[in-house]
Amino acid sequence: MRVKRGKELAKRIKVFVATVSCLALTVSSIGCKTPKQNDPKLLLGFSQIGSESAWRIGNTNDIEKQAENYEVSLMLENANQKQENQIAAIRRFIAYKVDVIAFSPIVEEGWDNVLMEAKNAGIPVILVDRDISTEKEGLTSCLIGADFYREGEMAGEYLIRKADALGLEKVNIVEITGTDNSTPMRQRQAGFADAIADDERMTILESIDGDFLKSRGAECMRSLLEKYKDEITVVYSHNDEMTLGALPEIEKAGLTPGKDIIIISIDGGQEAIDVLKQGKINCVVECTPKLGKEVMETAIKLKNGEEVEEVIHPQENVFTDEQDLSKLEPRGY
């Protein structure tokens, strides 16, 4: 567990100890003066999924930076890609009596019990980046994250334009998907499939789980090339990491990514944008990891008992080989 602003937290623990001894003294009716409160403005527990991608690392950095800007004390836990670690972290936040809990659920299902515990403890919960799926009402206060369905649609819309520009009659797609049962995986798949559904040129040969990891992206690409080698027109990959893992495999197979195979990626980290500029990726749909400002502002509102927006989606773009990208600002992740 990483505890930021240690001094303030130490003070908070001290205040807690002092209050307990004060209570004990009050009970024994000796009387006690309440110590001067010097609490941090807000104590936020954040459970991050892991460090699987440049996106994720950029997201963690941004949340740490904005916590400092907003003078929020941050308890940050990295779950190393395991749901059980996230559940344990949320339980620790509850035991610690944080003011607000934020977390990025690795998958959509399986949160009801722990979120009910947070609700019973009166601690509001912010979903960051990914959503949950539940039958229960009121377990979370809001969601701050990208519109993944729209990202998938933008990828599909680009592909239709590209197929038109190249005059393609048949487009065979292989899809390398993100972590099974995660929101970005489900929504990026659905948005893309819906966008190309009415275009008879398009066939999805196979969708394969790459778990948002570079190493898995390479493995998936190897097996797809073995199966379909000369048939593949397009690789649609749900994040930059998997794309960057897949590209060398395509080259090893004697094909040129960006020319022999159209490459579509999502995230828009610096490395993928550089490769797009070199012509080995054709399209990168932006997904911004910079959610920290909204998270801090929302957490402060929740602590103050104010209303918050149920869903906040950042504004996102698409970067493609149709554009002049020479003046694009550094991406910062």
Ligand code: GYE
């Ligand atoms: O696209 C991927 C990451 O949930 C939006 O998770 C996020 C995704 C992102 O690891 O790179």
